[in-house]
Amino acid sequence: MKIIIAGAGEVGFHLAKLLSYESQEITLIDTNRESLSYADNHLDIKVLKGDATSIAILKEAKVAHSDLVIGVTASETTNITVCVLAKQLGAKRTIARISNTEFITHKDEVGFTRFGIDELISPESLAASEIQLLLSQSAFNESYEFEEGALTMVSLNLSRTASFVGKTVKEAAQQFSEIHFVPIAVQRFGTQYTIIPRGDTQFKEGDTVVFITSEGGGQELCKMTGRANTAIKDVMILGGSKIGYKTSRDLSGKHFNVKLIEKNREVAMDLADQLSDVLIINGDGRNVELLEEENIKDMDAFIAVTGNSETNIMSCLVAKSKGVKKTIALVENMDYFELSQSIGIDTLVNKKLLAANNIFRYIRKGEVVAMTKLNNIHAELLEFRVKSDSKICNKQIKDIQFPRSAIIGGVIRDGEGLIALGGFKIEKGDYIVVCCLPRSIKEVEKLFL
Structure with a gap:
């Protein structure tokens, strides 16, 4: 496929990187010479310096012959404009990154496809939705729903006490008269080796196992692994970013008790005006005394979504040490995913990966x-x-x-x-x-x- 990506920022570069691995024909457009130079030196793609809303630049990128145009610059106005122009110039499909989630909520009413935009994505909205799903499936490290939960993917690490450690897939399935889950991927502890399991595949202690579950499957897995899908009610969120705001708003709307800690006083004041059902605390979430004063030990979940990955990880570790059951950290560095379980954080969320x-x-x-x-x-x-x-x-x-x-x-x-x-x-x-x-x-x- 011939794909044009407008925007060489974190999402655009990550997309270009993943797509280049699959031998897709990628053209990356950006006004920043330094970002393009880095991409040009590290990826097998074509780079083009210029304004992606320029018709001349789009024509130079051969937009008329493109299968997909993706607008992922920092400006949603630019992304929308790029997609509208690209569609008029002959692009087969367009996707625009936006920050105003109202556009997604009302996309059918507004009719974005009539303008030439086939799909809208918001990495921040995707991350907030992912966090909500993780809270509803608190026993698991990772979760993803298909068709509004008709089937759900969950992953977990097998401890020594899991009832099917040492058994084959077939033997484990025989513990239930009706099967509501099936293992679909296994990664052996301490390796990067992924197995697609069959009936004779044996589960081992430390394995990371991914399951597909239908209704009731999650409860069966909790029973077999000795985990509890604990109901989460009290949540503390660190960081008043777009993700922090949306997560707080959505959770409080579902009757969660939410405390949000924001370091910047002006941002905290604005959040207090917008989120009447959320307790906003102006303070540094890295301060252990502050966390203790705000009764972190009584929280069911701690979610760190500041703009700094290391702050998010460290604050989650502090929360875990205080007895918080579920910890979720937003990270930018993909390499951190390999460390999440070994350092004790339940789940890492990466908005670049979600958007990709x-x-x-x-x-x-x-x-x-x-x-x-x-x-x-x-x-x-x-x-x-x-x-x-x-x-x-x-x-x-x-x-x-x-x-x-x-x-x-x-x-x-x-x-x-x-x-x-x-x-x-x-x-x-x-x-x-x-x-x-x-x-x-x-x-x-x-x-x-």
């Missing part, structure tokens, strides 16, 4: 409805919609020539999530959730074309 996941589904072939890359595990989760002419339509799962490095995690039919085994027959209109290693993606895509 949201955009990546437009790169995949077949009718991809949703997609996520697993944190620190070399696998992708893809949700495909089955068309009448798809190669897997009207076939039983056991009869499909599925690659060994991929697995069907579940099927959503008429809004109901199902854990589908070998005898399950796939029909037109089904939504299929597939987990696959990078080497098998092209093979899996062909099955859904």
Whole structure:
């Protein structure tokens, strides 16, 4: 695919990096020479210095022959303008990064597609939604919903006390009369080796295991692993950023008790005016005495979303030491994901990765409805919609020539999530959730074309 990315900032560079690994034809446009120079030296892409809203620059980037134009500059006005111009100049699909989440809420009413914008994304909104989901699935390290929770992906680390450590997948499944979960990826402790599990795959202590669950599957996993999906009510948030604001607003709207700590007095005052149901505290969240004064020990969850990754990590460690059950830190450095479990933080959130996941589904072939890359595990989760002419339509799962490095995690039919085994027959209109290693993606895509 020929892809044009406007904006060489953190999201744009990360997208260009991921897409360049897949041999996509990438052109990165930015006005900042230094950002472009870094991208040019580190990535196999074409860079173009200039204003992406310039028609001449877009034509130089061969926008008329582009499959996808992505506007991810720091200015939502620029991103919207780039997409409108690109569509008029012949681009097949456009995606604009925005910061005003009202645009997403009212996108059908306003009709952005009529202007030439096919999709709107807000990394901050995606991060806030991810945090809310993590709080509702507090027993797990990572979570992702398909079709409003018909199927849910969860991941956890197996402790020695987990009942199925030492057992195979088949043996573990026999503990329940009805199966509401299935393992789809396993990463062995202390390695970067990802396994797509089969019936004879053995679970081992320290494994990071990713499951797909249907209704009731989460409770079954908690029972088997000795974890508690504790109800979270009292939440402390560090940082009055856009993510901090949106998370506070949404959680307080769902009757959570929220305290938000913001260092900047002016920002704290503005937040107090906007968030009447949230207790705003003007202070330095790195100050342990302040955290103790605000009864951090009584909090069910601590969420650090300042602009500094190290501050977020350290404050979460302090919260964990005070007995907080669930800690979530916003980080910019992808390398930190490998350290999260070893240093004791429950979950790390990265808005670049969330934005990239949201955009990546437009790169995949077949009718991809949703997609996520697993944190620190070399696998992708893809949700495909089955068309009448798809190669897997009207076939039983056991009869499909599925690659060994991929697995069907579940099927959503008429809004109901199902854990589908070998005898399950796939029909037109089904939504299929597939987990696959990078080497098998092209093979899996062909099955859904």
